[in-house]
Amino acid sequence: MGGHSAPLAMTTLRERMLIRRLQQRDERAFAEVMRLYQHKVFNVVFRMVGNREEAEDIAQEVFVTVFKHVDSFRGDAKFSTWLYRIATNHTRNRMKYLGRRAYNTTGELDEAAERAAQDAQPSSMRPQTAGPDAVLEGLQLEKVVQEGIAALEPEHREVLVLRDVENLSYDEIASITAVAEGTVKSRLHRARLALKEHMAKHLGQD
Amino acid sequence: MEITVDHARATELFSAYWDEDLAPADLSALEEHLKSCVVCRREYQTFKKTVGAVGGLDRVMAPPDFAEEVRARIRKRSRGRFFSPRKMAERIPYELFSLVMLGLILAIYIVLQLSHPAQLKLP
Numbered sequence: 001m002g003g004h005s006a007p008l009a010m011t012t013l014r015e016r017m018l019i020r021r022l023q024q025r026d027e028r029a030f031a032e033v034m035r036l037y038q039h040k041v042f043n044v045v046f047r048m049v050g051n052r053e054e055a056e057d058i059a060q061e062v063f064v065t066v067f068k069h070v071d072s073f074r075g076d077a078k079f080s081t082w083l084y085r086i087a088t089n090h091t092r093n094r095m096k097y098l099g100r101r102a103y104n105t106t107g108e109l110d111e112a113a114e115r116a117a118q119d120a121q122p123s124s125m126r127p128q129t130a131g132p133d134a135v136l137e138g139l140q141l142e143k144v145v146q147e148g149i150a151a152l153e154p155e156h157r158e159v160l161v162l163r164d165v166e167n168l169s170y171d172e173i174a175s176i177t178a179v180a181e182g183t184v185k186s187r188l189h190r191a192r193l194a195l196k197e198h199m200a201k202h203l204g205q206d
Numbered sequence: 207m208e209i210t211v212d213h214a215r216a217t218e219l220f221s222a223y224w225d226e227d228l229a230p231a232d233l234s235a236l237e238e239h240l241k242s243c244v245v246c247r248r249e250y251q252t253f254k255k256t257v258g259a260v261g262g263l264d265r266v267m268a269p270p271d272f273a274e275e276v277r278a279r280i281r282k283r284s285r286g287r288f289f290s291p292r293k294m295a296e297r298i299p300y301e302l303f304s305l306v307m308l309g310l311i312l313a314i315y316i317v318l319q320l321s322h323p324a325q326l327k328l329p
Contacts, residue, residue, distance in 0.1 A: 056272070196252055
C-alpha cells in the first residue's frame, strides 16, 4: 500500500529567507529557486501535457509568473504549494487552448519513451540490470501509462499526477487545485480506475 | 456493527486502501473480502500494478539551459529591471517613510523653537 505524506505546513524559515531575498531581486536567490524546483515543475507539467515542447514553454511561464508575483506571496501556504498552483493553472489554461486547436500528444509520447531509454534516472519499470526484452517491456509500459494519463479528464489527470507522481498529500493537492479534500479523493479514485482500465485494455491485464 | 462488502463496494475502497486512508471497520471488512474473493483480489493486484506504474515513471528533467531561458524571459519582459537593485523608495515601506518624515519635521520644529524663544510682549 502507499504511504502517508507529510502534512501541509506553512513556509519554513529557510523558505521565508529565500523568498525575502527573491523579493529584493537577489539573483542568487533566483538561481536557488531554479535549482530546487525546475525539475519538479517541469516533470509535473510534462506528465500533465505529455509534450516536451509545450511543457518547456509552460514551465518557463510558471517561473516568470512566480518571479513577477513574488512580492504578493504572503507565506500562508508553502512556497511549493503556491508554485504547484501556478503550474497547475498554467497547464490547465494551455490544455484548454490546445484542446480548442485539436491538440494531439501521441507523437510526443513515443519520443518521451525513447528519451526515457537514454535517461540516466533509474526507473522501477526499467531495471538497470535488465536485458533488452525487459527494457523494451518497461518502455512499452511507460508509454501506455503516459497515454493513459493523457486520456484522463483534465481534473482527474491533475490529482493523479500530483498524488502518484509527486507524492503530495491530499490536503496539499486540495490547496493546489482549490477543491475540497473529499473531491480530491473521489477524483483520484476515478482517475486510478480509469487508468487501470486503460492499462488492462492495452497490456492485456486482467 | 460488522460491515460486509460486495464486489462493487470493494472496488470503491481500493484507492483509500492503497493510500492507507480507510477507517478501521472498512479496512477489516475489505481485507476479509479480499481473503475470500478471488475476483476482487485479482482486481486489486491490477489496481496496485497500475498505481505502482505511475509512481515508477521516470522523472523527466528540465533541459540544461532551462534556468537561463527563464532568466532571459524575465529580463526581456521586465526590460532588464527585474534583477537590478531596487531603488531606495521601493525598498522602504511607505509607513516607515512617513514616520521618519514626521519625526524629522518635529525635530526641525523643536530646534527652531529653542533657537528663537518666543518674545514676551509687554503691555
